[in-house]
C-alpha cells in the first residue's frame with residue numbers, strides 16, 4: 001500500500017499516525033505541497049483533485065482521509081483494536097457523528113486560522129487585518145468549546161474510555177493553528193489533559209515524529225519564496241479571505 005502524504009497537512013497526519021500506531025505497513029510517497037508537487041502531471045493522474053492524502057492499494061486509489069482511515073481499518077480489522085472504531089452500534093455512530101461534524105467546524109476554522117497566521121502574509125504580501133484575524137480565532141474557539149461540551153464532556157476520550165478515530169482526527173486539526181504559536185490549550189484544562197491522553201495512546205514519539213514538520217512551520221514562507229506556484233495560490237486566498 002502506498003500513502004501519498006505531506007505531513008504539513010492535518011488529514012495526512014491522521015492517516016500516517018493511524019497506519020503507524022496500529023502497524024499497517026505502507027510506502028510513504030512524499031507530495032511536497034509547498035513546492036507545488038500536487039500540480040505535477042504525475043500527481044494529477046493519481047488524484048485529479050490535486051490534494052493529499054491519497055492511498056493506493058494495488059490499482060485501487062482512494063482519496064479523503066476519513067474514507068482512507070476506514071478502509072485501512074476494515075482491511076486490517078482482525079489486527080486493529082476495536083476501540084479505534086467500535087463495533088458497538090451506538091459507539092460507532094458517535095465516532096461517525098464527530099467525523100461528520102469536524103469538517104465544517106474544527107477543521108474549517110482551524111485551517112482558516114492556520115492559513116491566515118502562517119501563509120496569508122507571504123502569499124498576499126500584506127498583514128491580515130486585525131478584525132479578520134480576531135473573528136477567525138473567535139470561531140475556532142467556539143468549535144473548541146463545542147468539542148469540550150458536546151463531544152468530550154467528562155469522558156477521557158470522545159467516545160468513552162479509549163482512543164478512537166475521532167480523537168485522532170481532532171488532535172491533528174488542533175495542532176495546525178497551535179504550530180503557528182497560538183496556544184489554544186491555555187485556559188482549557190479539560191482539553192489539555194485530553195491532549196496528553198491522546199498523545200500517550202498514540203505514543204509520544206510517534207506523535208512528535210508526525211508533527212515535526214508542522215512545528216517548524218515558521219520556515220515555510222522561506223521555502224515558498226520564489227515558488228511559481230505562489231501565483232496559483234493568490235486567487236485562492238483572495239476568494240477565501242476577501
Ligand SMILES: N[C@@H](CCC(=O)N[C@@H](CS)C(=O)NCC(=O)O)C(=O)O
Nearest residue numbers: 009010011050051052053064065066
Ligand atoms: N477532505 C480532504 C481534505 C484534503 C485537503 O484539503 N488536503 C490539502 C492539505 S490539508 C491539500 O492537499 N491541499 C493542496 C492544494 O489545495 O493545493 C481529506 O480529509 O482528505
